[in-house]
Amino acid sequence: MSASPSPLAPARAPSLARLLLQTAQAVQAVRAGRSLTEWLAQCPGELRPGVQALSFTVLRRLGAAQALRRRLAPRNPPPAVDNLLLCALALLWPEDAPAYAPHTVVNQAVAAVRERAAPSSAFVNAVLRRFLREQQALLAELRQDPVALYNHPSWWVDMLRRDWGELAPALLAANNERAPMTLRVNRLGPASEPTAGHDRRADYQARLAAQGLPSQAPPLPLLDQALVLDHPxxxxxxxxxxxxxxxxxxxxxxxxxxxxxxxxxxxxxxxxxxxxxxxxxxxxxxxxxxxxxxxxxxxxxxxxxxxxxxxxxxxxxxxxxxxxxxxxxxxxxxxxxxxxxxxxxxxxxxxxxxxxxxxxxxxxxxxxxxxxxxxxxxxxxxxxxxxxxxxxxxxxxxxxxxxxxxxxxxxxxxxxxxxxxxxxxxxxxxxxxxxxxxxxxxxxxxxxxxxxxxxxxxxxx
The missing domain is CATH 3.40.50.150 (Vaccinia Virus protein VP39)
Known part of the structure; x- marks a missing residue:
């Protein structure tokens, strides 16, 4: 008989397949018009951080993932399968430091679809492996599609071009970056005590640094309470x-x-x-x-x-x-x-x-x-x-x-x-x-x- 796990042992991280199942549901909800924040509130607590991170990645690449899926599988699969495919294709998107190796994404996506729609597992496996084989040609095609290129709806792209001209591509690219975590240091202090000119921001910045949390202070005078963390x-x-x-x-x-x-x-x-x-x-x-x-x-x-x-x-x-x-x-x-x-x-x-x-x-x-x-x-x-x-x-x-x-x-x-x-x-x-x-x-x-x-x-x- 195997020994039961120690109550002091660290909790085992959820598998990528399990996270993909929840992420696919989140993406399906957004595509149906529901707020991601609202959907994440009902996600199981132990899965929420991983699902949020994956959902952010997929939604930042959703235009490209949808265009890829249409090229690789022109007939619409059932929603559960479609959204799992979109998540996997977004995670397979080439980047400098991918969170998961391509073979891991394919294997875990197939494992996820077996749990949700087993008859479609061979189809999902074939689509993802075809993408890996034909990746360069497919990516070249997507450069002609503004929605796939910028990962925004076409009307959004057009409105930014109208308003900001040559700055539009940079604005679209900025939307796909990770946002910094910025703090506002309470100038009244934790107990709402008068500061008498005391620099609470500098004190708090030092306390953050002592805990291994380096930060930067924006130079604008009106932002004299702001600190930007190097890492959220x-x-x-x-x-x-x-x-x-x-x-x-x-x-x-x-x-x-x-x-x-x-x-x-x-x-x-x-x-x-x-x-x-x-x-x-x-x-x-x-x-x-x-x-x-x-x-x-x-x-x-x-x-x-x-x-x-x-x-x-x-x-x-x-x-x-x-x-x-x-x-x-x-x-x-x-x-x-x-x-x-x-x-x-x-x-x-x-x-x-x-x-x-x-x-x-x-x-x-x-x-x-x-x-x-x-x-x-x-x-x-x-x-x-x-x-x-x-x-x-x-x-x-x-x-x-x-x-x-x-x-x-x-x-x-x-x-x-x-x-x-x-x-x-x-x-x-x-x-x-x-x-x-x-x-x-x-x-x-x-x-x-x-x-x-x-x-x-x-x-x-």
């Missing part, structure tokens, strides 16, 4: 994360709060203590918390979001950082349903958008969006801008933000708003307002590239 880690490994020493937030997103609060690094005065501020689309709460961190937790801050479930994240973030805000579920554009008639000194509108600037963090976005979504989102953004502008005091400021690189959701949206409102003036801060592109030479810092964002600071005359 689970938040549980960050010093005092649970007690509020830091938050995870991309550097581009960290520009919203200082643009609205004003003061050092900006040409406009800092909002006074007690200023009445609205965060109109607050979930998941990173920018809400940042506003109070910058203001010493002294703003009269209202955080709205239309999704009550997502507001729980806002409350959790505020509680972890020991910050205060009134949190309420409401459609910000339906002001009659929630506004008490008191105007705001400042408003942050981080509007619903295509998320085209954060595709490297959410590789499913490109496959979930449709070209008609952009016009619909632009209408929503315009409705929110017009409604909230009426709630702003004369002399007040509104920051309009989207995590998008499409001009219809940024520059064109703001231009149209200024045409409609004679009392609005756009204030500029080079490197911080306008379109920020996720390219190393287009953001305020070259180490590393920021997420794609758009910011407009609007002053009410």
């Amino acid at each position: 880690v689970p938040v549980q490994e960050l010093p005092d994360f649970a007690s509020g020493a830091a938050s995870v937030q991309d550097a581009a997103a960290q520009l919203a709060a200082p643009l609205l609060i004003g003061g050092p690094g900006t040409p406009w005065p800092m909002l006074p203590a007690g200023a009445r501020v609205l965060d109109a689309c607050a979930a998941p709460g990173g920018k809400t918390a940042h506003l109070q961190e910058l203001a010493g937790n002294r703003l009269d801050l209202l955080a709205l979001d239309a999704d009550e479930k997502r507001l729980q994240r806002v409350r959790e973030n505020l509680a972890r950082l020991r910050l205060d805000a009134q949190v309420r579920a409401a459609d910000a554009g339906d002001t009659a349903a929630w506004w008490d008639g008191r105007p705001f000194d400042a408003i942050l509108l981080d509007a619903p958008c295509s998320a085209s600037g954060i595709v490297r963090r959410h590789p499913d976005v490109r496959w979930l969006r449709r070209d008609s979504d952009i016009a619909a989102l632009a209408r929503t953004q315009a409705r929110l801008l017009d409604a909230l502008w009426l709630l702003l005091k004369p002399g007040g400021r509104l920051v309009y933000a989207t995590c998008s690189v499409f001009k219809d959701e940024g520059e064109h949206q703001t231009d149209a708003f200024l045409q409609r409102h004679a009392d609005a003036k756009r204030l500029e801060l080079p490197g911080c307002t306008g379109h920020l592109l996720p390219l190393a030479d287009n953001g305020p810092s070259s180490v590393p590239a920021l997420d794609g964002f758009y910011y407009a600071l609007l002053h009410k005359a």
Whole structure:
């Protein structure tokens, strides 16, 4: 009789075949219109990290994988088989340091399909081995197909070409890179104590280094709380994360709060203590918390979001950082349903958008969006801008933000708003307002590239 495993023995890693079965389901869900984040929440916990990593890889190569499958097997196989094939073809895509050897991918894909659709195992084996034999010729063919070449829908490619011309290929390539992990060091400290000029970022950077987690500090003055880790880690490994020493937030997103609060690094005065501020689309709460961190937790801050479930994240973030805000579920554009008639000194509108600037963090976005979504989102953004502008005091400021690189959701949206409102003036801060592109030479810092964002600071005359 074999001995039972020791309870102290390390858990055995799941096989690639098992991970492929779950990854194929995730890819099938995305192709059917479901968010990958939502699907991963139901994935078994012991499989989730591996499935997420594989899903990101497959979705970053999905255009090429679909084109390959059509060439290698013109007749559509059953969905379960098709999505397993797509996953395997994406993992077989040539790269400098592949995670798995080609023979391992083929063998494990065949093992996976035997479990899900055994009669198709010989078919899957034949398709994958044919790809390995004819790889060079097949890859040459794909260079003529924009969807396969860039791994984005054709309408997305066309829109980037229209908006950004010769920068479009670089933007498409950037979307297939891994995003850096960026922290925002809490300037109030874990216990919300006054810092008296103490450099908490430098202290926290030293603590990270002591734990073998080197980081870089972006040089832009408005990013004086940001640290970019050389390598991402689970938040549980960050010093005092649970007690509020830091938050995870991309550097581009960290520009919203200082643009609205004003003061050092900006040409406009800092909002006074007690200023009445609205965060109109607050979930998941990173920018809400940042506003109070910058203001010493002294703003009269209202955080709205239309999704009550997502507001729980806002409350959790505020509680972890020991910050205060009134949190309420409401459609910000339906002001009659929630506004008490008191105007705001400042408003942050981080509007619903295509998320085209954060595709490297959410590789499913490109496959979930449709070209008609952009016009619909632009209408929503315009409705929110017009409604909230009426709630702003004369002399007040509104920051309009989207995590998008499409001009219809940024520059064109703001231009149209200024045409409609004679009392609005756009204030500029080079490197911080306008379109920020996720390219190393287009953001305020070259180490590393920021997420794609758009910011407009609007002053009410």
